[in-house]
Amino acid sequence: MVKEQAQQAAQSPAERPIYHLKDVVKTRASEGYSFRLRVPSLRITPGEKIALIGESGCGKSTLLDMLAFVLQPSSCDTFEFEAEGRSHDIAKAWKRRRQNRLAALRRRHLGYVMQTGGLLPYLSVRDNINLSRRILGMKEDGTVEALAKELGLHRHLHKLPGELSTGERQRVAIGRALAHRPAIVIADEPTASVDPFAAEKIMALFMQMVEERNITVIVASHAWRHIKQLGLRRLAHHTRRSKDGRMAETVVSG
Amino acid sequence: MLRQWRQVLGLATRDYFHEWQISVCFVLALAAVLGPMMVLFGLKFGIVGSMIDELREDPAKREIRPVGSDRYDRAWIDALAKRDDVAFVVPRVRSIAATLEVSSDRAPRILSLEVIPSAEGDPLLPPGTGIPRGLREVVLSASAARKLQVSVGDGIDGSLVRRFQGRKERVHLPLTVVGVAPARAFPRDALFASVALNEALEDFRDGHAVPALEWSGTPPGKRYYTGFRLYARSIYDVAGLEEGFERSGIEVRTQAADIETVQRMDRTLSAIYWAIALIGLAGFSLSLGASLWANVDRKRRDLSVLRLVGFRTGDIVWFPLVQSLYTAVLGWALAVAIYRAAAWGINLMLAPQLEAAQQVCRLLPQHYLVALGLTLGASVLAALLAGLRAARVEPSEGLREV
Ligand SMILES: Nc1ncnc2c1ncn2[C@@H]1O[C@H](COP(=O)(O)OP(=O)(O)OP(=O)(O)O)[C@@H](O)[C@H]1O
Numbered sequence A: 001m002v003k004e005q006a007q008q009a010a011q012s013p014a015e016r017p018i019y020h021l022k023d024v025v026k027t028r029a030s031e032g033y034s035f036r037l038r039v040p041s042l043r044i045t046p047g048e049k050i051a052l053i054g055e056s057g058c059g060k061s062t063l064l065d066m067l068a069f070v071l072q073p074s075s076c077d078t079f080e081f082e083a084e085g086r087s088h089d090i091a092k093a094w095k096r097r098r099q100n101r102l103a104a105l106r107r108r109h110l111g112y113v114m115q116t117g118g119l120l121p122y123l124s125v126r127d128n129i130n131l132s133r134r135i136l137g138m139k140e141d142g143t144v145e146a147l148a149k150e151l152g153l154h155r156h157l158h159k160l161p162g163e164l165s166t167g168e169r170q171r172v173a174i175g176r177a178l179a180h181r182p183a184i185v186i187a188d189e190p191t192a193s194v195d196p197f198a199a200e201k202i203m204a205l206f207m208q209m210v211e212e213r214n215i216t217v218i219v220a221s222h223a224w225r226h227i228k229q230l231g232l233r234r235l236a237h238h239t240r241r242s243k244d245g246r247m248a249e250t251v252v253s254g
Numbered sequence B: 001m002l003r004q005w006r007q008v009l010g011l012a013t014r015d016y017f018h019e020w021q022i023s024v025c026f027v028l029a030l031a032a033v034l035g036p037m038m039v040l041f042g043l044k045f046g047i048v049g050s051m052i053d054e055l056r057e058d059p060a061k062r063e064i065r066p067v068g069s070d071r072y073d074r075a076w077i078d079a080l081a082k083r084d085d086v087a088f089v090v091p092r093v094r095s096i097a098a099t100l101e102v103s104s105d106r107a108p109r110i111l112s113l114e115v116i117p118s119a120e121g122d123p124l125l126p127p128g129t130g131i132p133r134g135l136r137e138v139v140l141s142a143s144a145a146r147k148l149q150v151s152v153g154d155g156i157d158g159s160l161v162r163r164f165q166g167r168k169e170r171v172h173l174p175l176t177v178v179g180v181a182p183a184r185a186f187p188r189d190a191l192f193a194s195v196a197l198n199e200a201l202e203d204f205r206d207g208h209a210v211p212a213l214e215w216s217g218t219p220p221g222k223r224y225y226t227g228f229r230l231y232a233r234s235i236y237d238v239a240g241l242e243e244g245f246e247r248s249g250i251e252v253r254t255q256a257a258d259i260e261t262v263q264r265m266d267r268t269l270s271a272i273y274w275a276i277a278l279i280g281l282a283g284f285s286l287s288l289g290a291s292l293w294a295n296v297d298r299k300r301r302d303l304s305v306l307r308l309v310g311f312r313t314g315d316i317v318w319f320p321l322v323q324s325l326y327t328a329v330l331g332w333a334l335a336v337a338i339y340r341a342a343a344w345g346i347n348l349m350l351a352p353q354l355e356a357a358q359q360v361c362r363l364l365p366q367h368y369l370v371a372l373g374l375t376l377g378a379s380v381l382a383a384l385l386a387g388l389r390a391a392r393v394e395p396s397e398g399l400r401e402v
């Protein structure tokens, strides 16, 4: 234990992991079926580009939600999050129901792009993108306009999400996830609901933008092919099912 | 901290007006229950209220009149006057003695007027009307003043006759009109005079001397009165006083039965009203609570998005709270408008049957505030419960909702 800590302290800050998970388990059960996600060990270092590839239902969203602090692990040994030189014990925060601390970490350090939706229907494109900035009290400095231009949304800034195409909405969601300059962006199949051609373009744009901003990124996807070209590290995982099909377990490590 | 709270208020407001169709429905639903309830209460309050006002304002309802004549001395009357439940009492002289023939320069007719004993505080002479004092001042009833064509400050001539020592004797008494009693208080021809003047008239007719008026006669003996004018302090004292008189063998006539009828009607109407109001209130709270609860449930996903972006749970609860406060205030305002329109219509329709300033449908300012308070209370409670429930679920649950 002591030795391990000393070793960690010796590492340069850049190499200290943003996420450090050990034996994290999430069990979900409904109507006799149960699903278990197990993470024996996971370390994600700053600036890494991680891809989580797998079939539907294998637990990608489950893992991402835990990494975004919106889903409580059923049990865990270690769940640490490192930001601005400080280590946060997520496991303890969940146990003590420190929802507001988790919310503070989310708004300061995280951007999340959901599979679909996630935009507020009553806010314009500009205000939706700006939401993550306003909550932190950040000043208007042209960031939103610059992002919108990059994402090809500058003509739509005053529209409501209901007046946008699905692909445009996903680009707005990307804009909001990046606007407040977070350390990490988590994207759960951000292009699942658009056609493959557009998906490829949006994904490439997204990766280029996070690259420029030097943001750690974790993306879930079920299509490996175009992800590979973008140079992401793939998390190893495999899924086992019981014979009667009533139980499934996914083990992720990396 | 405050910034986030303010932002949640702003977002809730924008959402509320963005979804204006749904908001309008909520407001209408609320007003549709609250408005009729206010009309109902306005009717109950107005009808019973105006009946009670009428009772209270009409001094005739507080009057207690002895039936027939008896012999009362001054001390007995004075003791009555000291009682708490008696507002006004003066002794009456024999009714045949209490008349006076009156004429004025302006009217050709001579009127024979009933003389009514009066004094300070006479309920038939409303504040502002003069009070007859001494042996020279009188107040005329409106009809008497009209027939004599006199008004306040004019002089009139009173005269009376007696048969004394075998011959007819007439005396004249110059009087000043110090007031005119309104027709509402006393519809017949009459003349209000001090007790002293009443006594003087009786003495003269009995052949006694009245030195103050230089009327000669025999010296008077101990004085007895045949009756009295008595008014209870309030309509609620009438029944008690009546009982007291009957117990001491004095038969009296009162309006206690009328008063009792109105009071019973008040109680019955109140009971009916409260039964309806309680059912209405229960329905109102349920419908408001259910719709606000459903609204928060509908908003679960949006609320989860706010939590994902990093709003604190405590601030999120304000989102449904603010929206239900909007619904409550707007719904109440609409209900007030509905009530005002209905009350105006009802009062207009029944105006011909009513006296001026009387209203069948009426609410006091505090009733509006009570309605607002109830609405706010019910909506805050519903929104708070629903909001806390929404805040308790894990954000990821709400996010993945289909
Ligand atoms: N709220 C829940 N209650 C019970 N079981 C759940 C719940 N949400 C998900 N599951 C189960 O957990 C498993 C993993 O779900 P998850 O959403 O993580 O899959 P996924 O890999 O994101 O799939 P997809 O690619 O379709 O989005 C699934 O088998 C699902 O049935």
Ligand SMILES: [Mg+2]
Pocket (backbone or CB within 6 Å): A060, A061, A062, A115, A188
């Ligand atoms: Mg998923």
